[in-house]
Amino acid sequence: MKKPKGKRLEPNHLLLIGFLAIILMGSMLLSLPVAHNSGQDVAYIDALFISASAVCVTGLVTVDVALTFSLFGRTVIAILILLGGLGFASIVISFSLLLGMNVNLSKRLFIKEAYNLSSIKGTLGIVRAVLISSFVIQALGTAAEYFVFRQAYTPLNAFGHALFNTISAFNNAGFDLMGGYRSLTAYQASAVMNLTTAVLIILGGTGFFVLADIARSRTWSSLSMHSRIVILMNGTLITLGFLFFMAVEHLSPLAAFFQSVTTRTAGFNTVDIASFSQAGLFFAMLLMFIGASPGSTGGGIKTTTTFALLLSLGSLMFRRESAAFKRKVGGESILKAFQVLLLSFLVVLFGSLSLLLIEGETYDFMAVLFETVSAFATVGLSCGITPTLSTLSKVVIVLIMFAGRVGPITIATSLKAKSSHLGYIEEQVFIG
Amino acid sequence: MKKPKGKRLEPNHLLLIGFLAIILMGSMLLSLPVAHNSGQDVAYIDALFISASAVCVTGLVTVDVALTFSLFGRTVIAILILLGGLGFASIVISFSLLLGMNVNLSKRLFIKEAYNLSSIKGTLGIVRAVLISSFVIQALGTAAEYFVFRQAYTPLNAFGHALFNTISAFNNAGFDLMGGYRSLTAYQASAVMNLTTAVLIILGGTGFFVLADIARSRTWSSLSMHSRIVILMNGTLITLGFLFFMAVEHLSPLAAFFQSVTTRTAGFNTVDIASFSQAGLFFAMLLMFIGASPGSTGGGIKTTTTFALLLSLGSLMFRRESAAFKRKVGGESILKAFQVLLLSFLVVLFGSLSLLLIEGETYDFMAVLFETVSAFATVGLSCGITPTLSTLSKVVIVLIMFAGRVGPITIATSLKAKSSHLGYIEEQVFIG
Ligand SMILES: [K+]
Numbered sequence: 125m126k127k128p129k130g131k132r133l134e135p136n137h138l139l140l141i142g143f144l145a146i147i148l149m150g151s152m153l154l155s156l157p158v159a160h161n162s163g164q165d166v167a168y169i170d171a172l173f174i175s176a177s178a179v180c181v182t183g184l185v186t187v188d189v190a191l192t193f194s195l196f197g198r199t200v201i202a203i204l205i206l207l208g209g210l211g212f213a214s215i216v217i218s219f220s221l222l223l224g225m226n227v228n229l230s231k232r233l234f235i236k237e238a239y240n241l242s243s244i245k246g247t248l249g250i251v252r253a254v255l256i257s258s259f260v261i262q263a264l265g266t267a268a269e270y271f272v273f274r275q276a277y278t279p280l281n282a283f284g285h286a287l288f289n290t291i292s293a294f295n296n297a298g299f300d301l302m303g304g305y306r307s308l309t310a311y312q313a314s315a316v317m318n319l320t321t322a323v324l325i326i327l328g329g330t331g332f333f334v335l336a337d338i339a340r341s342r343t344w345s346s347l348s349m350h351s352r353i354v355i356l357m358n359g360t361l362i363t364l365g366f367l368f369f370m371a372v373e374h375l376s377p378l379a380a381f382f383q384s385v386t387t388r389t390a391g392f393n394t395v396d397i398a399s400f401s402q403a404g405l406f407f408a409m410l411l412m413f414i415g416a417s418p419g420s421t422g423g424g425i426k427t428t429t430t431f432a433l434l435l436s437l438g439s440l441m442f443r444r445e446s447a448a449f450k451r452k453v454g455g456e457s458i459l460k461a462f463q464v465l466l467l468s469f470l471v472v473l474f475g476s477l478s479l480l481l482i483e484g485e486t487y488d489f490m491a492v493l494f495e496t497v498s499a500f501a502t503v504g505l506s507c508g509i510t511p512t513l514s515t516l517s518k519v520v521i522v523l524i525m526f527a528g529r530v531g532p533i534t535i536a537t538s539l540k541a542k543s544s545h546l547g548y549i550e551e552q553v554f555i556g
Numbered sequence: 557m558k559k560p561k562g563k564r565l566e567p568n569h570l571l572l573i574g575f576l577a578i579i580l581m582g583s584m585l586l587s588l589p590v591a592h593n594s595g596q597d598v599a600y601i602d603a604l605f606i607s608a609s610a611v612c613v614t615g616l617v618t619v620d621v622a623l624t625f626s627l628f629g630r631t632v633i634a635i636l637i638l639l640g641g642l643g644f645a646s647i648v649i650s651f652s653l654l655l656g657m658n659v660n661l662s663k664r665l666f667i668k669e670a671y672n673l674s675s676i677k678g679t680l681g682i683v684r685a686v687l688i689s690s691f692v693i694q695a696l697g698t699a700a701e702y703f704v705f706r707q708a709y710t711p712l713n714a715f716g717h718a719l720f721n722t723i724s725a726f727n728n729a730g731f732d733l734m735g736g737y738r739s740l741t742a743y744q745a746s747a748v749m750n751l752t753t754a755v756l757i758i759l760g761g762t763g764f765f766v767l768a769d770i771a772r773s774r775t776w777s778s779l780s781m782h783s784r785i786v787i788l789m790n791g792t793l794i795t796l797g798f799l800f801f802m803a804v805e806h807l808s809p810l811a812a813f814f815q816s817v818t819t820r821t822a823g824f825n826t827v828d829i830a831s832f833s834q835a836g837l838f839f840a841m842l843l844m845f846i847g848a849s850p851g852s853t854g855g856g857i858k859t860t861t862t863f864a865l866l867l868s869l870g871s872l873m874f875r876r877e878s879a880a881f882k883r884k885v886g887g888e889s890i891l892k893a894f895q896v897l898l899l900s901f902l903v904v905l906f907g908s909l910s911l912l913l914i915e916g917e918t919y920d921f922m923a924v925l926f927e928t929v930s931a932f933a934t935v936g937l938s939c940g941i942t943p944t945l946s947t948l949s950k951v952v953i954v955l956i957m958f959a960g961r962v963g964p965i966t967i968a969t970s971l972k973a974k975s976s977h978l979g980y981i982e983e984q985v986f987i988g
Pocket residue numbers: 181182183296297298389390391502503504
């Protein structure tokens with residue numbers, strides 16, 4: 125039953141290699157002097173870090189982006205975010221489509237894996253829909269934010285800020301050009317800014333599959349189980365976060381709502397994260413860890429994974445099979461959800477342990493764990509330790525961001541295990 | 557397919573109620589003035605805490621046990637530890653046997669669940685073997701430790717200390733009568749003390765099932781898969797902990813070995829835990845979380861659960877079915893292992909969050925998380941915050957200890973889910 129040697133690369137592996145290639149190219153472009161403002165010197169590790177952070181749509185930064193990077197550098201970052209948000213597979217197909225090339229079966233398989241689809245039927249249509257709807261949404265977002273930025277900037281600068289901010293929000297990247305690691309704290313009271321950004325984040329983090337399903341179905345009962353789970357979890361998590369941040373961190377309703385939305389993967393902030401209470405930071409870690417929805421620009425273990433996990437615990441408690449919305453949830457989904465949870469848990473665990481071993485007692489455990497969860501869930505919030513980390517720690521964070529961006533989807537799209545031990549007797553292990 | 561209302565209590569529920577009843581009785585006995593040294597006043601919450609900590613064989617204490625409790629009080633604590641270590645089911649059967657009563661089927665079912673056995677055949681033999689071997693091991697341990705304590709105490713006091721310490725070690729309770737929350741730090745260099753205690757801990761934490769299997773089989777190839785997994789995991793984890801504590805905390809080989817053994821559930825310490833580096837504390841949390849083996853006196857998610865989890869990740873990585881020692885590991889075991897992991901994760905998560913919400917910024921996040929993991933895994937190590945916790949936090953810790961003692965075994969012995977949604981179509985959920 126063994127596979128022949130010299131096998132072809134699987135779509136999964138190509139996705140990984142594609143992501144890596146884009147990160148490396150980005151790091152080289154960001155290392156060029158033309159990418160920097162005059163007088164700014166950027167170490168290669170920082171160029172690599174920013175590139176990885178952009179492609180993984182994380183938003184953690186080791187240098188002040190606004191201060192350091194020239195217009196060229198910022199444009200490179202924006203393009204890296206766009207590419208990272210779309211996903212490598214879509215990029216390949218998009219270019220093929222734009223260049224009028226034939227999209228062959230292996231490329232369609234790509235898309236199927238990248239968007240976690242159950243069949244390759246209609247993959248081209250999906251890519252087209254993704255591209256067009258992304259463009260329209262980001263154009264509208266840019267227009268809305270232009271008027272906010274216009275109050276403080278020249279028309280050209282306002283447009284630049286609005287465009288960058290919209291790309292960063294819709295792709296859940298969380299990068300900003302405000303300078304001084306301030307994120308959107310200056311716009312804490314601006315309802316237009318907060319709501320536009322929040323809507324972009326939610327649309328980007330919901331996943332194209334669900335957006336298409338909503339556009340097509342229009343009624344709750346005709347939505348797929350997947351879409352219903354995503355909407356239900358999104359609503360529940362946003363509400364919980366909103367209430368928690370209001371009650372525990374005493375934020376205004378607008379700030380609490382924005383923080384609840386942005387913590388789940390975008391990583392903008394309108395309030396100072398480092399000033400949160402320990403309970404607030406811990407709760408934020410939980411929101412970050414859960415993250416956005418599959419097939420979206422967001423990270424984390426995902427809303428549907430969380431739902432499947434809760435369903436499994438529920439079935440244990442009530443001794444019923446896992447079922448929701450009058451559908452049984454397949455055992456394979458449940459197992460994959462648990463595997464995603466375990467892998468994510470291990471990445472955060474060994475990531476944090478590595479950082480603690482490298483940095484010793486320099487940073488609080490809370491700040492280190494927060495940084496790791498934020499990197500893994502591609503959120504980008506931080507207690508402010510990123511710029512002062514040692515080079516080795518920066519490499520660790522880059523690896524965590526990469527694992528967080530491609531890990532869960534790789535598990536989700538992995539094929540079923542082969543029955544390779546047919547001769548073995550099955551035996552249960554004593555658990556607990 | 558619904559169960560009739562007014563159903564009989566299941567063995568699982570009786571186990572819970574039994575544990576609760578013993579904890580409450582213990583708390584009342586420890587509240588009696590006769591249980592206290594003269595001049596010592598014990599609040600009910602502290603009596604409850606100590607009783608729960610003893611019955612759950614945890615070892616966290618809110619008061620100085622040696623200073624506070626009289627000989628009567630200490631005897632009550634020792635008996636609570638013995639009862640907690642044996643488990644409620646064995647207690648019922650033991651009394652029945654001692655009193656010459658007939659042990660009926662429902663009591664045998666009890667034992668089956670309590671020891672996580674696959675059938676009720678031979679349950680009485682198991683209880684007898686458990687009682688006799690426990691007695692012999694603890695008698696030998698007391699004898700060995702007597703000579704260590706005799707160097708500093710009168711014969712009677714030395715015997716008392718040796719007996720209490722042996723009971724506490726074999727049952728993985730971690731209580732001590734040294735005073736001043738010093739645990740065994742005074743005996744850091746005593747090889748006899750360290751090795752006797754370590755052997756008692758390992759025997760107690762291995763589980764009677766495996767000990768019986770070893771006594772019966774004598775060769776590796778005739779051991780059950782369960783026993784092999786336990787031995788393999790024990791060896792690996794003790795070695796890893798030993799190397800880590802030597803390398804990172806610069807402990808002597810004896811202290812590193814002892815710390816590696818005791819951290820996995822006993823909770824004694826010969827070095828000051830609060831002086832550990834953050835990396836050391838984090839690593840200790842990982843060891844605590846994994847814990848001992850099923851059917852033993854120890855806590856945590858258990859060695860076999862961890863093995864099943866790693867096996868599942870391995871099968872994902874290599875696209876093979878989960879197999880070890882030429883046996884396929886059943887899907888049900890894997891699912892239960894994941895459910896134990898998730899439940900444990902949630903207990904630690906919401907336990908820590910509750911403590912943070914209650915205590916605010918009084919304690920470091922690290923100390924709070926460490927306390928929660930220690931309580932959940934019934935370890936009893938602490939950064940020293942237990943005595944100063946508020947009453948509400950003490951209640952939270954009591955609940956965490958209880959969940960940690962009975963939670964994993966309840967999941968492990970839960971029956972298979974009923975097919976109650978026969979009419980539903982199965983659908984996979986998109987994960988990751
Ligand atoms: K982000």
